[in-house]
Amino acid sequence: xxxxxxxxxxxxxxxxxxxxxxxxxxxxxxxxxxxxxxxxxxxxxxxxxxxxxxxxxxxxxxxxxxxxxxxxxxxxxxxxxxxxxxxxxxxxxxxxxxxxxxxxxxxxxxxxxxxxxxxxxxxxxxxxxxxxxxxxxxxxxxxxxxxxxxxxxxxxxxxxxxxxxxxxxxxxxxxxxxxxxxxxxxxxxxxxxxxxxxxxxxxxxxxxxxxxxxxxxxxxxxxxxxxxxxxxxxxxxxxxxxxxxxxxxxxxxxxxxxxxxxxxxxxxxxxxxxxxxxxxxx
Numbered sequence: 001x002x003x004x005x006x007x008x009x010x011x012x013x014x015x016x017x018x019x020x021x022x023x024x025x026x027x028x029x030x031x032x033x034x035x036x037x038x039x040x041x042x043x044x045x046x047x048x049x050x051x052x053x054x055x056x057x058x059x060x061x062x063x064x065x066x067x068x069x070x071x072x073x074x075x076x077x078x079x080x081x082x083x084x085x086x087x088x089x090x091x092x093x094x095x096x097x098x099x100x101x102x103x104x105x106x107x108x109x110x111x112x113x114x115x116x117x118x119x120x121x122x123x124x125x126x127x128x129x130x131x132x133x134x135x136x137x138x139x140x141x142x143x144x145x146x147x148x149x150x151x152x153x154x155x156x157x158x159x160x161x162x163x164x165x166x167x168x169x170x171x172x173x174x175x176x177x178x179x180x181x182x183x184x185x186x187x188x189x190x191x192x193x194x195x196x197x198x199x200x201x202x203x204x205x206x207x208x209x210x211x212x213x214x215x216x217x218x219x220x221x222x223x224x225x226x227x228x229x230x231x232x233x234x235x236x237x238x239x240x241x242x243x244x245x246x247x248x249x250x251x252x253x254x255x256x257x258x259x260x261x262x263x264x265x266x267x268x269x270x271x272x273x274x275x276x277x278x279x280x281x282x
Contacts, residue, residue: 040092047091047254049247052114057088057095060116062102065194067218067275068122069097079214079275080120083139084240086258086267087118087251103170108132111243118251119241122212124172129241134248137256138237139268140214140280144176146230147201147209147216154208155229160186166197166206173211176234201226212236214276 052058064070069078076097088095104110105119148154167174181188191197198219201209242248262268269279
């Protein structure tokens with residue numbers, strides 16, 4: 001009797017059985033890696049949080065706002081992105097950034113329409129915004145500054161009487177400029193995003209621009225033909241946004257806990273230095 005075919009058949013059956021058992025074991029183990037479900041979904045459920053997209057922390061912003069959030073190739077990177085990654089990774093999620101009009105974030109419309117779970121954009125905490133959305137504890141201090149061409153004769157707002165000053169739409173910088181324009185007598189030209197505002201100073205369409213210190217000092221580093229010539233003590237602080245009710249307050253509370261821990265263990269300083277070149281002032 002020829003037994004070779006029988007042995008081959010038995011070996012094939014054993015191999016198939018082994019693969020099936022291995023697949024079953026791997027499936028039952030699950031995964032805690034961000035964006036793979038499993039442990040991430042369990043953590044979100046345990047926290048009582050409902051997400052716009054399963055496995056994702058969907059974050060709305062208005063690009064670009066370097067170094068807080070901007071595109072590097074196809075990926076959105078920045079200081080705010082890294083801070084919200086603390087929350088995403090803790091919940092076992094992958095962060096997904098959505099570019100949207102800034103007013104939709106600050107008004108809460110983006111959250112009510114279920115376009116995102118949280119909002120970022122170096123957002124100044126104001127009473128009007130606190131009334132419309134949930135906001136985290138402050139994660140950074142800020143102020144407004146004045147950007148001009150390096151060889152410009154303008155050193156203060158008073159020097160700009162009768163001139164044009166660029167601002168970014170729906171920002172506290174615009175609010176500050178509007179108030180000072182009435183007092184001093186310069187005109188305000190509104191741009192939809194930061195890059196347009198900055199580049200119109202370089203082109204000479206406006207004599208100066210007012211915006212947050214973090215973004216304009218960063219712009220000067222890469223554009224030495226411009227300069228920041230004045231700072232205004234506006235006493236601003238940044239926070240992240242979320243829905244006023246539902247899962248919004250829970251996401252905010254979770255981030256606040258993680259932010260406090262990051263400030264204690266040095267992780268916050270590490271992220272800050274990565275994007276600003278220095279550690280934050282005490």
